[in-house]
Amino acid sequence: MAGAHGGGGEYKDLVVFLAAAGVVVPLFSRWKISPVLGFLAAGVLLGPDGLGRFSDVLPWLSVLTISDAEQLAQLSELGVAFLLFMIGLELSWDRLRAMRRLVFGLGMSQIALCSAVLASVFMIMGQPLASAAVLGLGLSLSSTAVVLPVMAERGRMKGAAGRATFATLLAQDLAVAPILVSVTVLAAIAAGGGEMNAPDIGRALLTLAPAALAVALLVIGGRVLLRPLFRSVAKSRAKGGGGRQELFVALCLLIVVGAGVAAEAAGLSMSLGALIAGLLLAETEYRREIEVNIEPFKGLLLGVFFVGVGIGLDLEAVAANPAGVFGIALMLTVIKAGLIFGLARLWGVPLRAAIETALLLGPAGEFAFVILNTGLVEGIADPGFTQAVLVSATISIFTIPLMALAAERLLKVAPPEPVAVPLAPSAQSGDVLIVGFGRVGHLVAEMLSEHGQRFIAVDSDVSTVAAGRREGFDVSYGDASRPELLRLCGIDEVKALVVTMDAPGKVDEVVIAARALRQDLPIIARARDDRHAARLYALGVTDAVPETTEASLQLAENTLVDLGIPMGLVLASIHERRDRFREIFQAAAPEDRRDRPTRALRSRLSL
Numbered sequence: 001m002a003g004a005h006g007g008g009g010e011y012k013d014l015v016v017f018l019a020a021a022g023v024v025v026p027l028f029s030r031w032k033i034s035p036v037l038g039f040l041a042a043g044v045l046l047g048p049d050g051l052g053r054f055s056d057v058l059p060w061l062s063v064l065t066i067s068d069a070e071q072l073a074q075l076s077e078l079g080v081a082f083l084l085f086m087i088g089l090e091l092s093w094d095r096l097r098a099m100r101r102l103v104f105g106l107g108m109s110q111i112a113l114c115s116a117v118l119a120s121v122f123m124i125m126g127q128p129l130a131s132a133a134v135l136g137l138g139l140s141l142s143s144t145a146v147v148l149p150v151m152a153e154r155g156r157m158k159g160a161a162g163r164a165t166f167a168t169l170l171a172q173d174l175a176v177a178p179i180l181v182s183v184t185v186l187a188a189i190a191a192g193g194g195e196m197n198a199p200d201i202g203r204a205l206l207t208l209a210p211a212a213l214a215v216a217l218l219v220i221g222g223r224v225l226l227r228p229l230f231r232s233v234a235k236s237r238a239k240g241g242g243g244r245q246e247l248f249v250a251l252c253l254l255i256v257v258g259a260g261v262a263a264e265a266a267g268l269s270m271s272l273g274a275l276i277a278g279l280l281l282a283e284t285e286y287r288r289e290i291e292v293n294i295e296p297f298k299g300l301l302l303g304v305f306f307v308g309v310g311i312g313l314d315l316e317a318v319a320a321n322p323a324g325v326f327g328i329a330l331m332l333t334v335i336k337a338g339l340i341f342g343l344a345r346l347w348g349v350p351l352r353a354a355i356e357t358a359l360l361l362g363p364a365g366e367f368a369f370v371i372l373n374t375g376l377v378e379g380i381a382d383p384g385f386t387q388a389v390l391v392s393a394t395i396s397i398f399t400i401p402l403m404a405l406a407a408e409r410l411l412k413v414a415p416p417e418p419v420a421v422p423l424a425p426s427a428q429s430g431d432v433l434i435v436g437f438g439r440v441g442h443l444v445a446e447m448l449s450e451h452g453q454r455f456i457a458v459d460s461d462v463s464t465v466a467a468g469r470r471e472g473f474d475v476s477y478g479d480a481s482r483p484e485l486l487r488l489c490g491i492d493e494v495k496a497l498v499v500t501m502d503a504p505g506k507v508d509e510v511v512i513a514a515r516a517l518r519q520d521l522p523i524i525a526r527a528r529d530d531r532h533a534a535r536l537y538a539l540g541v542t543d544a545v546p547e548t549t550e551a552s553l554q555l556a557e558n559t560l561v562d563l564g565i566p567m568g569l570v571l572a573s574i575h576e577r578r579d580r581f582r583e584i585f586q587a588a589a590p591e592d593r594r595d596r597p598t599r600a601l602r603s604r605l606s607l
Contacts, residue, residue, distance in 0.1 A: 043310015079301030088278020107171020138371035160353035187378035214266030337362030364393035436501035481509035534588035
């Protein structure tokens with residue numbers, strides 16, 4: 001059994017990564033430097049070419065370094081897959097269809113033009129046609145895994161630049177499989193002495209068939225199976241009193257990994273399979289709850305990816321030829337940024353957004369390593385030159401956070417532009433957030449719709465959510481007492497929150513969470529009775545509506561009207577009595593108690 005443990009050495013690299021995530025990245029955040037750059041720097045510092053270089057002189061340094069980068073490779077690939085899955089959740093087939101002009105226009109033209117220009121430059125530098133073509137195709141792609149988190153942390157995803165950048169990156173992800181097939185075709189042509197060998201090329205093209213079949217099966221299977229699977233797990237959570245959270249998390253992980261592995265087996269990228277799964281789930285009522293559960297895994301696994309990129313930087317190659325390495329990185333970024341800027345303007349992207357998009361997409365991406373290594377395996381890429389280019393590509397990826405900072409500085413001095421028509425419809429949002437969609441929440445939703453007010457609703461009962469969606473209401477499944485879910489439901493933008501659940505304890509939890517996130521938000525909550533109403537005012541609601549009091553007032557109103565009292569006088573007296581009750585309930589909640597639960601929850605959220 002001793003060998004099974006091995007002193008924990010097999011887990012040493014993972015422990016070093018977790019230590020870096022807990023120390024280096026928070027330090028960068030405190031200095032207001034992008035966490036992405038922190039992970040990249042940690043990879044360089046803790047890799048074999050960093051502190052590991054001195055482990056022969058100082059053996060204890062080997063404990064602090066990552067010696068086997070391959071051990072983290074699978075986890076890093078999962079990080080990119082989780083990122084694409086989360087992106088898919090933010091989209092839908094309708095939104096994707098609305099963005100088709102940018103995806104297949106700007107995105108595909110960018111790949112074609114950048115590939116052609118870069119290949120021409122490499123041919124001028126002395127590379128043969130096949131090698132130059134592989135280099136051009138690989139370097140035409142940008143880094144989805146780095147660009148999107150950098151934009152998200154700066155709050156730039158919802159604007160024109162975010163939509164143009166995402167559309168281009170999505171087109172690039174879709175193009176990975178055809179590019180790999182193209183490399184195989186180039187290898188077949190090179191093997192035929194530069195002549196078109198039809199049988200070999202035909203066999204290469206046939207490799208696209210499994211990919212197309214895999215996409216079709218993922219879409220069909222996802223539409224048939226995903227909703228029932230999540231409904232079953234959600235019902236088991238309800239029966240378990242909320243204690244089955246791990247089942248929901250396990251199913252989320254199964255969907256991401258399973259879709260990614262299925263796509264990879266068919267010759268596609270794992271991230272594309274995860275994106276398709278996210279797109280399918282974006283149309284279900286479980287989207288927001290899934291996002292809450294997946295977010296921690298995505299962030300940590302993406303950190304592994306960034307550390308892996310840092311480890312992959314060959315410092316010896318940089319030191320051996322710094323001018324050549326940095327020169328190629330600069331040339332690549334300048335050429336791509338210039339071409340992308342021109343294409344973005346051609347496809348109608350506003351000037352400021354085009355500048356930001358060009359700067360962020362100018363550096364190379366993670367798929368360059370896949371494509372260029374495929375070229376090396378196929379024997380059509382020059383090994384020495386290609387390795388130097390890979391080092392330059394890594395250097396350029398390091399500059400992406402700096403490019404985002406440069407774009408931000410440039411946009412501050414650039415002339416403002418009029419508000420443009422959105423390039424794609426935004427995610428569904430509402431003026432009002434309704435928590436609880438039973439009979440009370442349903443009636444509130446109908447009244448809001450009757451008066452032209454937009455809303456979104458959330459409920460933790462699967463049957464209630466399904467019934468609401470069958471009637472055409474925007475209802476999502478989830479536990480609204482979780483601050484993360486409230487944020488995903490737009491708590492920062494909504495004009496009011498209505499809490500209609502009939503469980504007083506859950507109403508209290510939702511109110512506490514919402515008030516901790518927004519002090520200015522009007523919160524109207526359903527109360528069981530007078531004592532519950534007083535407690536809700538202590539928690540910070542704007543209005544508490546006790547069932548017993550309202551029922552009494554309604555009975556009194558109907559009775560007075562039936563007795564012949566004028567309606568105006570009756571309504572005036574009812575409103576007066578309601579105001580008096582509100583004052584009594586508010587007075588029953590001492591001032592020093594009203595903000596105490598909110599402060600307590602806010603302090604927990606800040607930890």
